[in-house]
Amino acid sequence: MADELAVRVRGLVKSYGSVQAVRGIDLDIRHGEIFALLGPNGAGKTSTVEILEGYRRRDGGEVTVLGCDPGRDRAKMLPQVGIVLQKTGIDRYLTVIETVRLYASYYPRPRPPDEVVELAGLTEKRDSRVTKLSGGQTRRLDMAVALAGDPDLLFLDEPTTGFDPSARRDAWEVIKNLASLGKTVLLTTHYMDEAQYLADRVAVIAAGRIVAEGTPATLGDRNLARARIRYRLPAGATPPDTVPGAPDADGFTVITSADAVRDLHLLTGWAIDNGIALDGLEVTRPSLEDVYLALTGEREVAS
Secondary structure: OHHHEEEEEEEEEEEEOOEEEEEEEEEEEEOOOEEEEEOOOOOOHHHHHHHHHOOOOOOEEEEEEOOEOOOOOHHHHHHHEEEEOOOOOOOOOOEHHHHHHHHHOOOOOOOOHHHHHHHOOOHHHOOOEHHHOOHHHHHHHHHHHHHOOOOOEEEEEOOOOOOOHHHHHHHHHHHHHHHHOOOEEEEEOOOHHHHHHHOOEEEEEEOOEEEEEEOOOOHHHHHHOOEEEEEEOOOOOOOOOOOOOEEOOOOOEEEEEOOHHHHHHHHHHHHHHHOOOOEEEEEEOOOHHHHHHHHOOOOOOOO
8 A cells, every 4th residue: 555655644743833724634645546635725735735744843653755755855755856936936038948957967766848838828928038928828837837747646736826817727738748647736725616627536634634635526514515506486486395405595495405406396396387487507515625615624515
């Protein structure tokens, strides 16, 4: 099992004075998967990632990253990892290819710079100076820099913050391509749709502890949560007794259902028999964001 893991954490602890930021975390990340670590500000997420990167010392616990202890073997570990921070210090007057070549020169076995530029989706901007790149293109260059040394593990810290929707989707495809190359990716993000689309598995950290872990579809038993049926009745109509619902603030009737197929059949059968329109009819289950907010104490999810 240990050989299957790119990252293994047991009982990780970190304090700042009297404040215990990380309280005994256990974490496994397998080779070749995209793993998202989610959590509100102050939950211990940044401390955990910085310990894994070797930038911060832990107070207790065991940590192994690509077979190395980042606290003792950081020099051995670093050539095997790539890090994309929220802010970087790239020389803005170099071209894209010059930047990648520069960073590739720091590594013993770099990936060919032209190949890295292509992987990052910057071929058309190959000879453009960094000052001429858009925000999304600059973020792609950050990823290219992280890929220059051909790392086995990439840390991506909020990789699409500030992107417009189109640029975010483009960046997601770049990240997916990294996983297809066999790279392991540890992603932190505040965008739940990003975690939903990219991650093979997700862990949520709150108050220094992992409170849930699983696939995006099953996190916090999301797949088992009650469905919500929502519709609007014409003026004067009354919801059927067979599937009673409660009004919400927008004038819709809401049914929290343990058996959505049965209740939807009863509701639509009643509507057809009585010639009643069900405007805006929809059936939903809790989203990943709903579950995340519930796990971090910010919203309740029906169960």
